[in-house]
Amino acid sequence: MARVYEAIPIAEGFYWVGAVDWGLRDFHGYATHRGTTYNSYLMTTPSGRNVVFDGVKEPFVDVMLSRIASVVDPASVDTVVSNHAEMDHSGGLPRLCAALSPSRILASQAGVKNLSMQLEGFSGVTAVGDGEVVDLGGEQAVFMETRMLHWPDSMFSYLPSRRILVSQDAFGMHLASAELFAHRVDRALLREEAGRYYANILMPYSRLVTALLSKVASAGLTLDVIAPDHGPVWVEGREPGPSFITGLYAEWAAQKPTRKAVVSFDTMWKSTETMALAIAEGLEAGGATSVVLPLHGSHRSDVAYELLEAGALLLGTPTINNNLFPTVADLVAYLRGLRRQNLVGAAFGSHGWSGEGVRQLSAAMAEMKIDLLHPGLSVQFRPDGSALSACRELGAATAARLAAGEA
Ligand SMILES: Cc1cc2nc3c(=O)[nH]c(=O)nc-3n(C[C@H](O)[C@H](O)[C@H](O)COP(=O)(O)O)c2cc1C
Ligand SMILES: [Fe+2]
Ligand SMILES: [Fe+2]
Structure with missing residues (x-):
């Protein structure tokens, strides 16, 4: 040779x-x-x-x-x-x-x-x-x-x-x-x-x-x-x-929590995306740093990497045919296996009528032992001004919790 x-x-x-x-x-x-x-x-x-x-x-x-x-x-x-x-x-x-x-x-x-x-x-x-x-x-x-x-x-x-x-x-x-x-x-x-x-x-x-x-x-x-x-x-x-x-x-x-929050989601018609951006604004306003990872542009392993030095995970999904959006389900299956400890977080998302997506996501996150700060922030179709305020508040409350955890 x-x-x-x-x-x-x-x-x-x-x-x-x-x-x-x-x-x-x-x-x-x-x-x-x-x-x-x-x-x-x-x-x-x-x-x-x-x-x-x-x-x-x-x-x-x-x-x-x-x-x-x-x-x-x-x-x-x-x-x-x-x-x-x-x-x-x-x-x-x-x-x-x-x-x-x-x-x-x-x-x-x-x-x-x-x-x-x-x-x-x-x-x-x-x-x-x-x-x-x-x-x-x-x-x-x-x-x-x-x-x-x-x-x-x-x-x-x-x-x-x-x-x-x-x-x-x-x-x-x-x-x-x-x-x-x-x-x-x-x-x-x-x-x-x-x-x-x-x-x-x-x-x-x-x-x-x-x-x-x-x-x-x-x-x-x-x-x-x-x-x-x-x-x-x-x-x-x-x-x-x-x-x-x-x-x-x-x-x-x-696996110590930091003041960084990872916001990841997918969306069909941008309502869940609008919610994600409002949550990120609330996080920043509350003194946390945020990384926003839309799943149509980010790989599941990039989300895992961003979580390595984070303190919070906020996951968003629309409801599709009574279920989570498939990319979000994929991410949840992957992150469940990686077992990142010491996280706070919440699920959010938009739906049209039955709204199973956010409920299923909240349940999955609870099973992952994420300390949930909200039972699931769910809006019907497009988030209006008060829904977006609720998103900002969720971001700010998460930031406050991260700051308290660090003290
Ligand atoms: C193919 C398809 C299936 C859907 N299935 C459901 C459903 O089973 N239950 C429900 O509440 N909404 C359902 N919806 C409505 C969406 O959840 C709703 O349009 C939501 O606002 C989309 O959020 P997004 O803008 O973040 O994609 C469905 C929408 C599509 C396109
Ligand atoms: Fe190897
Ligand atoms: Fe190996």
Whole structure:
């Protein structure tokens, strides 16, 4: 194979051998506006028995093999570690392992089970336990289970002699970039894309994130490099480095309410939209900040991202055939799964005769444990002056509640 693709050195004997997916715009229902990367890592060892951490999405296996071949003979790869059995990392393993013929493939116990159910004709994976120390060609690795961050099989690999943490999806982001290192990427962009990733992938497991951060701190692990499976690599001594992303995770995992309100809705004839704009005016007048996301122009995952650092969610829907508007139902199903805690909010919307939309939306929001500030602000057809005043008042009352919560 022609060696078109080269490995990128990260530390002595540790290389990035992944792939950049510039054109990806949808990752299982999450809008990836800036593409992504599938990161894999090659560790060379003094014994010459080399190690690969994580695979790439199946169509990129040749790219990965080419990068490995730019450093070592692929046949020298003795161990493949699978930190996470989701298809963007594991889907390429059968073809990768067929090409490399490693003597062993390591995964967590749940990883072994999941791989056997996912990948036809793929076997021979050995389980490693939580905290298990394994000799990898003369280099030690410690495996740490990170169950439900974000799958049951997820684990970290820590290399004590190099102080490198291979963290699979954690601390990663969907960002295609020619720059591998976080300290060469714009800080605001890193914060935004890491936030999008956290909100859409890790938010439901925030309690586990908090527990994991204290486990890593109490284990006294020094992190010279955090090498995630998507996006840039974090290097200690450079800014932003590992503490930038672990600090953001600590903040996001706490899910503290802020004085920002997210107003999202859809509309057929603009009545619900008019209500949304009046609510946003009331929010601003009351000293809150607001983000208005009409669902005919915003993706569900953009709403999830805006909610990451918010305190209130106001959702609007017209009634259509005795139901919620479909895009609003889609958003509710998505946000219910992401389980953002500590929100106040309300439902609003316009209807013509029966008005089930707002009632169903209020019920769904109560089920999501959103503290409802209004039983459901519903108007028939076009909102008149007094209906719009009620909308402004709802915005102002929400702002007052956010201010009180912050005090
Ligand atoms: C296809 C269709 C179905 C509708 N079904 C209902 C309904 O079942 N119950 C109801 O109260 N209103 C229903 N409406 C009326 C709308 O809810 C009403 O026009 C409302 O003011 C639209 O709000 P919007 O301007 O925000 O789209 C329906 C309207 C359309 C176009
Ligand atoms: Fe994943
Ligand atoms: Fe992933």
